[in-house]
Amino acid sequence: MKRFVVTQLLYLLFVWPAFSQTVRPVTASQLESRFRSGKDTVYVVNFWATWCVPCVKELPEFEKFREDHKDQPLKLLLVSMDYESKVKSAVMPFARRQKLKAEILIASRKNEQGFIDAIDKGWSGSLPGTLIVNNAKAVRKFFEKPLTHEELNTLYQTYK
Amino acid sequence: MKKLMILVIAAAAALAAKIPAEGYKAGDRAADFRLKNVDGKMLSMAGYKTAKGFIVVFTCNHCPVSQGYEQRIIALDKKYAQKGYPVLAISPSDPASVPADSYENMQKVATAHKYTFPYLIDETQAVSKAFGARATPHAFVIQKTGAGNVVEYVGAIDNNAEDGDPNRTNYVEKAVDALLEGRKPVVNTTKAFGCSITYKN
Numbered sequence: 001m002k003r004f005v006v007t008q009l010l011y012l013l014f015v016w017p018a019f020s021q022t023v024r025p026v027t028a029s030q031l032e033s034r035f036r037s038g039k040d041t042v043y044v045v046n047f048w049a050t051w052c053v054p055c056v057k058e059l060p061e062f063e064k065f066r067e068d069h070k071d072q073p074l075k076l077l078l079v080s081m082d083y084e085s086k087v088k089s090a091v092m093p094f095a096r097r098q099k100l101k102a103e104i105l106i107a108s109r110k111n112e113q114g115f116i117d118a119i120d121k122g123w124s125g126s127l128p129g130t131l132i133v134n135n136a137k138a139v140r141k142f143f144e145k146p147l148t149h150e151e152l153n154t155l156y157q158t159y160k
Numbered sequence: 161m162k163k164l165m166i167l168v169i170a171a172a173a174a175l176a177a178k179i180p181a182e183g184y185k186a187g188d189r190a191a192d193f194r195l196k197n198v199d200g201k202m203l204s205m206a207g208y209k210t211a212k213g214f215i216v217v218f219t220c221n222h223c224p225v226s227q228g229y230e231q232r233i234i235a236l237d238k239k240y241a242q243k244g245y246p247v248l249a250i251s252p253s254d255p256a257s258v259p260a261d262s263y264e265n266m267q268k269v270a271t272a273h274k275y276t277f278p279y280l281i282d283e284t285q286a287v288s289k290a291f292g293a294r295a296t297p298h299a300f301v302i303q304k305t306g307a308g309n310v311v312e313y314v315g316a317i318d319n320n321a322e323d324g325d326p327n328r329t330n331y332v333e334k335a336v337d338a339l340l341e342g343r344k345p346v347v348n349t350t351k352a353f354g355c356s357i358t359y360k361n
Contacts, residue, residue, distance in 0.1 A: 051224040051355060081353075083228070083322040110327070111319045112353045125316075125351035126295050 021095040023087045025108035026079065028118035035133045038075065042139075042160050044152065045077045045131040047107070047119070050086075050094045055128040058146040059098060065152040066102050074156065076102045081127060084108060134159050183292010184300065186348035189308040190216075193287040195250065195280035196263070198270040203278050205248070205302070205309055212244030213303040213339060215332060217317070218293035220253040221269050222260035223355035225321050226296045230273060232317055233297070236332060237277040245301070245336050247277035252288030252296065252357045285359055295354035301335045301345070312339055315350030 026034075035043055046062055048055035059078070066076040078100065080091050087106055095104055109115035116125045120142035123129055130143045132155055139159045147155070184190055192205045205214060217233055219226040237247035253261035263281050270279045282288050291300060292314075301313035313335035320328040335345035 053358075054356065085322065109320075110325060111329070112316065112321060113319050113350050116351050116353065123351070124294055125353045126356040 021092055021100065021104055023080065023091050023095070023104045023106050025084060025087075026105040027108045028115050030108075031077075031079070032118075035135055038133075038135060040134075040136045041073045041075050042156060043075050043077060043131070043133040044156070045079055045133070047079050047081055047127060047129040047131070049081045049127055050090045051082070052127040054146045056098075058128055058148075059100065061147065061149040061152065063100060063102060064149045065156075068149075068153070069156065072160075074160075078102050078104045080104060080106045082106065132156075132159055183290065183294075184311045184314060186311055186314055186345075188311045190300070190302055190311050191290060192309065193282075193290075195282055195287060197278045197280050198263075198267045198275075199278075203248075203280060205304075208246065210244070211246060211304060213301065213312075213336075214309070215240060215245055215247045215336065216291070216300040216302060217247060217249050217297050218252045218288055218291070218299075218357070219249050219297040220251045220258070220261045220355070221265055222253065222258050223296045225354035228321055228323055229297045229317055232323070234274075234276060236317070239333075240336050241276070243336075243340055245340075249275070249277055249279045250282050250287060250293075251279065252282050252285055252293050254285065254358060254360055257358060285357075288357060289359065293352075293357055295352040295356050297354055298352040298357075299332050301332060301339070303339050313345050313348050316352055319350070321353055 031045065044062070048059065050056070062076060062078065066074070082091050084106055091104065091106060107115055112125070116123050119129070119131055123142055123144055126144060128146055130147055132141045133139065137159065141155070141159065194202050194204050197203045208214070215236055219229065219233065233247060233249065241247065251261055251266055255262040259265070266279055266281060297317055299313070299315065299317050300311055302309045303312050313332065315331060317332050318328045318330045331347055331350050334347065338345045
């Protein structure tokens with residue numbers, strides 16, 4: 001029993017902080033002001049949900065893409081479309097299990113239609129979706145399909 | 161001139177290749193279907209002699225967004241079946257890829273959760289494709305007319321999937337209310353937010 005407590009303590013001390021992720025709520029307009037303040041940063045914003053099978057499959061591709069561009073003006077944001085009440089019970093445990101290191105946000109919306117339209121008028125609302133924004137070059141592209149690491153690289157090279 | 165022709169043909173081919181099956185839009189006539197209900201019986205819209213229309217909802221067992229809407233779908237049927245607009249729920253899911261959506265599991269859920277409406281399985285996904293169902297849940301409000309079953313609303317059930325917001329806009333309710341009062345829905349198209357439907361091919 002004592003050993004169990006010790007292992008648990010060690011886990012809490014060392015392993016937990018490594019994966020502890022804060023998941024802050026973000027509205028569509030807060031995302032926009034963030035893009036505006038980013039100057040030459042290329043924002044790659046992935047819209048996903050813990051219950052979306054193709055999203056879960058594609059997330060490692062985004063993590064690898066982020067890892068490969070650490071020293072570049074690139075910001076990856078993973079915006080969860082889970083219910084806001086599920087942050088603690090679903091999104092955070094998922095992020096820990098999947099060892100996600102990118103910044104995770106939760107879409108804060110009282111109105112899904114408004115949020116979806118604000119991101120992209122052409123977005124049908126299905127997940128996953130990815131928005132690429134580079135304000136310095138007036139780039140704003142939305143992709144309503146899963147993307148691979150290679151496709152993300154190509155898109156980044158095209159729009160950076 | 162020849163070059164131009166080639167360009168035009170190439171452009172047309174590119175366009176044709178890109179256009180997905182759009183499905184029904186508001187104003188379109190919906191073809192009737194014949195699908196198996198959880199009680200084992202085959203069901204068609206034509207079987208509803210006294211109905212004024214239908215609230216067709218593509219939904220399924222496994223999707224958390226569908227689960228979140230389950231009570232709201234039951235409430236829609238309780239409110240509108242007696243007014244002539246019953247709910248017809250159709251599962252577009254392929255049980256081969258999602259075992260939770262098998263016919264047997266649909267029967268279990270319909271019984272356990274006391275569905276007041278038919279819960280139909282679209283085994284070939286042909287009906288879901290014809291409607292253009294994209295996600296679960298995806299609602300279609302249909303009005304029976306002399307000229308066939310006319311789609312009057314396509315999209316989300318309301319604008320806030322997370323339950324409990326008293327100020328949300330109930331699109332389906334508004335659409336059916338309008339039709340019952342002899343008007344057309346003001347908002348006849350919204351976006352379906354939920355689990356994307358995976359089509360077999």
